[in-house]
Each structure stands twice: as structure tokens, then as C-alpha cells.
Amino acid sequence: xxxxxxxxxxxxxxxxxxxxxxxxxxxxxxxxxxxxxxxxxxxxxxxxxxxxxxxxxxxxxxxxxxxxxxxxxxxxxxxxxxxxxxxxxxxxxxxxxxxxxxxxxxxxxxxxxxxxxxxxxxxxxxxxxxxxxxxxxxxxxxxxxxxxxxxxxxxxxxxxxxxxxxxxxxxxxxxxxxxxxxxxxxxxxxxxxxxxxxxxxxxxxxxxxxxxxxxxxxxxxxxxxxxxxxxxxxxxxxxxxxxxxxxxxxxxxxxxxxxxxxxxxxxxxxxxxxxxxxxxxxxxxxxxxxxxxxxxxxxx
Amino acid sequence: xxxxxxxxxxxxxxxxxxxxxxxxxxxxxxxxxxxxxxxxxxxxxxxxxxxxxxxxxxxxxxxxxxxxxxxxxxxxxxxxxxxxxxxxxxxxxxxxxxxxxxxxxxxxxxxxxxxxxxxxxxxxxxxxxxxxxxxxxxxxxxxxxxxxxxxxxxxxxxxxxxxxxxxxxxxxxxxxxxxxxxxxxxxxxxxxxxxxxxxxxxxxxxxxxxxxxxxxxxxxxxxxxxxxxxxxxxxxxxxxxxxxxxxxxxxxxxxxxxxxxxxxxxxxxxxxxxxxxxxxxxxxxxxxxxxxxxxxxxxxxxxxxxxxxxxxxxxxxxxxxxxxxxxxxxxxxxxxxxxxxxxxxxxxxxxxxxxxxxxxxxxxxxxxxxxxxxxxxxxxxxxxxxxxxxxxxxxxxxxxxxxxxxxxxxxxxxxxxxxxxxxxxxxxxxxxxxxxxxxxxxxxxxxxxxxxxxxxxxxxxxxxxxxxxxxxxxxxxxxxxxxxxxxxxxxxxxxxxxxxxxxxxxxxxxxxxx
Numbered sequence: 001x002x003x004x005x006x007x008x009x010x011x012x013x014x015x016x017x018x019x020x021x022x023x024x025x026x027x028x029x030x031x032x033x034x035x036x037x038x039x040x041x042x043x044x045x046x047x048x049x050x051x052x053x054x055x056x057x058x059x060x061x062x063x064x065x066x067x068x069x070x071x072x073x074x075x076x077x078x079x080x081x082x083x084x085x086x087x088x089x090x091x092x093x094x095x096x097x098x099x100x101x102x103x104x105x106x107x108x109x110x111x112x113x114x115x116x117x118x119x120x121x122x123x124x125x126x127x128x129x130x131x132x133x134x135x136x137x138x139x140x141x142x143x144x145x146x147x148x149x150x151x152x153x154x155x156x157x158x159x160x161x162x163x164x165x166x167x168x169x170x171x172x173x174x175x176x177x178x179x180x181x182x183x184x185x186x187x188x189x190x191x192x193x194x195x196x197x198x199x200x201x202x203x204x205x206x207x208x209x210x211x212x213x214x215x216x217x218x219x220x221x222x223x224x225x226x227x228x229x230x231x232x233x234x235x236x237x238x239x240x241x242x243x244x245x246x247x248x249x250x251x252x253x254x255x256x257x258x259x260x261x262x263x264x265x266x267x268x269x270x271x272x273x274x275x276x277x278x279x280x281x282x283x284x285x286x287x288x289x290x291x292x293x294x295x296x297x298x299x300x
Numbered sequence: 301x302x303x304x305x306x307x308x309x310x311x312x313x314x315x316x317x318x319x320x321x322x323x324x325x326x327x328x329x330x331x332x333x334x335x336x337x338x339x340x341x342x343x344x345x346x347x348x349x350x351x352x353x354x355x356x357x358x359x360x361x362x363x364x365x366x367x368x369x370x371x372x373x374x375x376x377x378x379x380x381x382x383x384x385x386x387x388x389x390x391x392x393x394x395x396x397x398x399x400x401x402x403x404x405x406x407x408x409x410x411x412x413x414x415x416x417x418x419x420x421x422x423x424x425x426x427x428x429x430x431x432x433x434x435x436x437x438x439x440x441x442x443x444x445x446x447x448x449x450x451x452x453x454x455x456x457x458x459x460x461x462x463x464x465x466x467x468x469x470x471x472x473x474x475x476x477x478x479x480x481x482x483x484x485x486x487x488x489x490x491x492x493x494x495x496x497x498x499x500x501x502x503x504x505x506x507x508x509x510x511x512x513x514x515x516x517x518x519x520x521x522x523x524x525x526x527x528x529x530x531x532x533x534x535x536x537x538x539x540x541x542x543x544x545x546x547x548x549x550x551x552x553x554x555x556x557x558x559x560x561x562x563x564x565x566x567x568x569x570x571x572x573x574x575x576x577x578x579x580x581x582x583x584x585x586x587x588x589x590x591x592x593x594x595x596x597x598x599x600x601x602x603x604x605x606x607x608x609x610x611x612x613x614x615x616x617x618x619x620x621x622x623x624x625x626x627x628x629x630x631x632x633x634x635x636x637x638x639x640x641x642x643x644x645x646x647x648x649x650x651x652x653x654x655x656x657x658x659x660x661x662x663x664x665x666x667x668x669x670x671x672x673x674x675x676x677x678x679x680x681x682x683x684x685x686x687x688x689x690x691x692x693x694x695x696x697x698x699x700x701x702x703x704x705x706x707x708x709x710x711x712x713x714x715x716x717x718x719x720x721x722x723x724x725x726x727x728x729x730x731x732x733x734x735x736x737x738x739x740x741x742x743x744x745x746x747x748x749x750x751x752x753x754x755x756x757x758x759x760x761x762x763x764x765x766x767x768x769x770x771x772x773x774x775x776x777x778x779x780x781x782x783x784x785x786x787x788x789x790x791x792x793x794x795x796x797x798x799x800x801x802x803x804x805x806x807x808x809x810x811x812x813x814x
Binding site: 015016017018021022024025026027028029033034037040041044072073074075080083084139142143146147150153154155156157158241242243244246251257259 | 350351430431505528530534540542691692693695712
């Protein structure tokens, strides 16, 4: 977290141009502010202090739970970051839930019917989905579902219906990767000795699938879910802009462009914290899902 | 505005030209059905408030288009005059002192009476801001005080005939004293306008209800919503689907689709922005007027307007849009003349050692396409150029220091007040604070100085025209296209008058039929 916040903090120091002028441009479309205004604004936020002094000041506040003040709005960073992370968590969480559900169904079908036409179809479609960029797919879906058929809102974040398109678009790529992972995991599980033994003990193929194959086959999925979740927390900028969603990706992106470093730092730290927390939870789920680990724990 | 398509039909531009030529202040057609007093209007706005509603910032525009924030005076785009708003009259008590008589019986939406003390309080807060507004700052206003309960006295550092224009700036808006809290400005029910803000979804929208006690009579809509949608294509979609009733600042790429939709009216007006190829007048080769003129002659401006801008802009005739009252009506669009341009390059004696650099700022996506066309046009007159794309922030230090050849940019001539004096001073006088082209002509400066103290509006506009003629004769820059303000309005909307300065949208006369 410290490393990522310092990396963000460095951006204005290594970028061309004066960060104070970027801040002023974000507040007012006034072109070049006069030098006196630039100096006064920099003075107000201590932006002329040496780099390490500024970072130390931010860090000192941060450890006490204070994320600082936005250099554009002059309001507490937490007031911007917390609502944005709530929006993004619900967006990314919904997208991943959809992706998990769909990829388990597709992956299991694909694995249990390997080589058949459903397997080939699922494999082809999921590979194709990886290649479709969000900025191309989003306008197409908006055109169909909002403009032509009037089934869903074209933008916004104020009703469950407004979540459908952005969640679907964000879920597509994870669906592709997860399906491949589930297929591979289930294939391996199907060929494993303990599944063969279970079948030999008289379990039907469906019982074996549900009790032994799927739990084993999903193990690779959980690791990927953690990685994707972390990525979606800060990386859904395009979808957030197209659908006018006030999420974290957009907040951090705008803050970096406008040189509002306290907001960018606060945003990145919260995203990293959420990612670390999620990874920890996923690891726990992973362990609980892995019979070998469970047995190890029991005997340990 | 996204990348234009070079294949866009020139005929489309002709249609756009005809449409814009028809009216200076387009308004939505009035449907025959009766207005519904319970209707609420949704506006998709291109701006989102980012400065905690500080009135010296662009957040003031959001409160103004929401029908919340009002000012002492108002610049009427139709009459081109400053007219009364919260002040009923004003007079110049001396060279540097103006007095504004307040309208009687006006109340803020919280029930507090509007008085001179409240007005002075609002204006003084803007004056004391660390980064004050261009229209209202200590350089233009030295003091605001309550002369009596109904009279506001404004003192200026020097004679300023444009003070009533400054008082019409959204940055000179007036809020109830209760709006100023320890945490910043709270506009909820603290304005005087026809609509009272009642709630905000952070980063998404502002909801407003009708002000039942509005001083200027009946408000036709029950309320409204201003949505903050920064993506132009999304704004266009919102009005297409009927989710928004009015979408502001439609991008060129969505224009054809919306114009083909019979449920929508597309309104266009000259915006005060001219996309310009700034030439660095302070160093070779563009310190030579012959080369600057050659650069202008090498441009096919109608083709750029029709292709890259897809009809959402008109070829420029000079530094001003033709609809502005200070524009010289005799100036036509400069004609493409490659042969003459070649002769001028030759006459200049310029021997090119390395390619000239055209900076296309990334904030305006269409500039990359424009720069490529300019590069090709320059090739035809024997000049090689390379295109460099960078953010404006990255380019600005070099441009202000004079370390560049050419940059594509655009400026709003009337961002502070509905008069171009600030722009003409900052951008073209020898000491101008935003003189990107590093242009300097003492005759021009003399005219502008004279204009700053000219009280007669007609004479002042004539001085601006003369100044514009000097800029055009000196070919200070290549003025490429005048951008159009484009709004899309659903057909159920009545009484919408487009404001190219983007200050007024939700007004007391705006109505809906359903």
C-alpha cells in the first residue's frame, strides 16, 4: 500500500507541466492562470514543499486515518473515495458473481463433454469474448437494449436495471478466463483416482460430479477470482465513463489527470487494501475447498 | 468531439450552415399539446461539479443551468444586452463606483429575504478565493458593500464600463447567507432561482423542485434533474432513449443520428470558440508575416469543417465568429491558394532545416486528424511538418515560454463575461497573460486599451472589429473553424431557448407536455 501510494505521489513530479495549473484547470476552464494565483494556490496546499516533506505529511495523516484534503474540491478525500469504492465494489462484485456462475456452468459442460460440439462452441465463444474491447461492445449493447428495444437504461447508477449492462460487459472477459480454468480443473478432477474410486464405490456420475469433481475442479478458479477482482476495482474506467458511473476507476483516473494527488493516493490505497483483503478471503475459501488442505488441517 | 471521418459529406456541412444561419438563438419547437404542470425535465449536462460548489469555479455553471443560481444582471443572448435580474437598475456613481438597486420582495428558497448585505457577502467570498474567477477578482473589483438595504455598491480599481457584464457572470451568483457553512457551500434551497436543489447523488445528478415563491412568476415544470454525463456519446444516447429531455453539447459523431430522429430537435448556434492553429510569432519561421499568410492560404477550411468536424463547425473567417456583433462582416473564409502560398514561402527566403512541429493536444481528439490534414497541406507548399500529440498540461510550459512552432488549441472568447475584452487582452496584447502566439503589435494594443474604457457599446464593438482586422491582416494565427454549440431536445419539451454560453437551461418558462 505504501509503495503504491508513493508511486502515485510521484506522478506529478515526473510528469511534464505544472501540477498546480492542472488543478486550476480542473476547477475553471480559464486557460493559463496568472502566476500570482498559481503561487497562492500552491501555497494553500503546501505544494512548493520538498517532495519527501509532502509525502511525509500525507503519510503522517494517513496513519491516523486521515486521507487528507482534495486539492480541487478542498473537501476530505474520504468523502470522495468511500462512496466511489462502494459503487465499484457492488459493480465488480456483481460482475464477478455473474462470471463465476456462468463459467461454472459452461466449464463443467465443456469438460464433461470434451471434444463434442457444445465443448467446441463454448471454447470458441469464450475465446472470442476475450478479443472484444469494452469500448466497442458497450455502445453496441446500449444501442440494442436501450435505444432500440428500450429494455434497459443507457447510463446511470440508480437502479438494479442500470447495473445490467455494465455488469454484463465487465463479466465477459472473466467469463472467458474462468470457463477455461473450470474446464481444465474439472477435466483433471474427472481423471483423478479419488473420483474413479468414488465411482467404484457406487456413486452415480452426477453424484460424483457434484461431490468430488466440481469442488476439485473449481480450485484454480478461486485464485483467478482474486486477481480479477483486484483488477476490476481500479480498472473499469471505460465502463464507468460510458455508463456515467461514479466509481473508483474514474475517480482515480480523473485525479491523476488533474494532479489531485491526495484523491489519487487515497483511491489507490483503498483499492489495494480491498484487493489484499479479497485475496485473503479467497485464500481462505481456497483452503476450505481443497480436501487435501482440509485433511491436513484436521490431522495437524 | 471524437475523430472525424474524412469521408463525411460536404453537403451535410451545407445543411448545417443553413440551419445555423437561420437563427442566432435557436429554440425548441413548441408542441401543440398543453404543458403538464407535474412534469419534470431531465438534462444531460457535460459538466460535473468538482469544487464543492465554489462559486468562483465552473460549478457555478451547474447551479446556473439548474435554474438555482441567479445574478444581479443577466446577459440576454437574444437581445445581446445586459438586462435586469436580481437588480432592477444600476448606475455609475463615479468612474470607479457602480450602484445596483435590488429587486424588492425577492426571497431565497430558504425564506430569507434578499438584501444588499447578502449580495455583498456572496460577492466578497468569490473575491477572497485563492483562485478567483476571471470575471470577479480583485483585479477587476476592489470592494463590494451594502450602501443600504437595497443598494449594492461595487468599487473597481479603474474605470470599468463592463462591470454590469461582470455582474451577469455565473461566478457573480448570489446565495443565501445560510449556504456558506464551515464545510463549504451548501446550495440546497439556498438560491433565488425558479428551481430549488433538494438532493444530490454524488458524481451523478442534482435533483430540483419548483420554487413555489419564485419572484418572476409561475414556474411551469414541477422540477428537474441535472445529470452529470461527461461522455458526449452517452449524452446523445440519453436524449435518444428519452431518459433525458435535453442533452447539452452533442458531439459531431452523434449529430447525424440525432438529426434523423423525428422525436428530437437538434439546435445549433455559434459557440464563442474558434479552433485555431497557433503560430509562434516570436521565432522563425513564423515571425515572418509572409510565412504566416502562406500557412493560412495552404488551408482548405471548408474541407476541414466538413470532414473532421462533420458539419458541427463552420469554416472560420477570422478571429471572431461571424454572428458576433464585433465581427467584420466583410471578412470571408480564406481561400485555398497553393500557388500564392508557395510564392510567399519563396519570398520569405525561409530554408527549412528540420521539420516544423505541430502539437495536437490530446484533450481534443479531433485535433490529431486536423493536424494530419495540416501536415499534408504544408507538404503542398514545400514545408515539412511532424505531428506531436501531448496533453495540454505537458505542452503549456513550452508554449507559454515560446518554445514551439505550432499548436492546435481553442479558446472560449466569452468564458468570463459576454464580451471578448478579456480574451483580446490576454491572448493578443504584447503583455497578455495567455498570449500563446506571442503576437505583439502596438497598434493593436492601443485599440484594446481604448476599448477597455469605452462606455459606448457600439463604439467598443467597433474597436474590437478594428483589432480583429489587425490580427487578420497580420495573420497572427490560422483560425480554422468556429465551433457550434449543439443541444438535442426531446419533442415533448416546450420553451427551451439554447444558450451558446451554457448558462441557462432550466428556466421558469421551460415546460413539458408529458
